[in-house]
Amino acid sequence: MIFKAVTAPFSLLGAIFNFGDDEINKVSFEFNQTNIGPIQKEPLDKLIKILINRPNLALEYTNVYNKELEKNQIIDEKYNNFIKTKNEKTSLKDFLYANYLKINKEEKAKKLLKDYEKKDDDLLKFLIKYTKENMVISKEDYEKIALLRSKNIKDYLIKNKVSEKQIIVHEEFNEESLQKESIIIEFKVNTL
DSSP, rough: OOOHHHHHHHHHHHHHHTTOOOHSEEEETTTTTSSSOOOHHHHHHHHHHHHOOOEEEEEEEEEEOOOHHHHHHHHHHHHHHHTTSSSSTTTTTHHHHHHHHHHHHHHHHHHHHHHTOOOOOHHHHHHHHHHTTOOOOOOHHHHHHHHHHHHHHHHHHHTTTTTTTGGEEEEEEEOOOOOOOOEEEEEEEEEE
């Protein structure tokens, strides 16, 4: 029993509380999702029951993100925030063209207008695509999402009467590099 507690603590805890270890050893999020929804509540509510009944246990996890799969949503969010800076009187095409002009030399910008002469819709599509492709994404953008996920897990646990000392969020960041369908935050348990 002691060996099982050390090597497979979620199996032992699951058996005590009548849960499967795969029901309580992780929580998954959609890409760029940070809020706690019904899918996240299910394993977290089971962990809450365990942690409240075992105040000598601590739940540990790290901040997780997936750079490849969360990139497009970060770009869309940055693009939407950028568009919000547009003056109401300026058309979207003129606003994006002015941005294009800031990045490119004037002769390249003039050639663009000539290439798309009488094709306003195509020009706008090009400018939207170009603007998104040139959005700068930093490591901090990904880390911000990972931190918010971790904070929301911790806040949810505390709101549901888990002691703050039972929640240990490691400061490092794990970048998932595997092609997965969701972000998986894996838990560990330790004694206090």
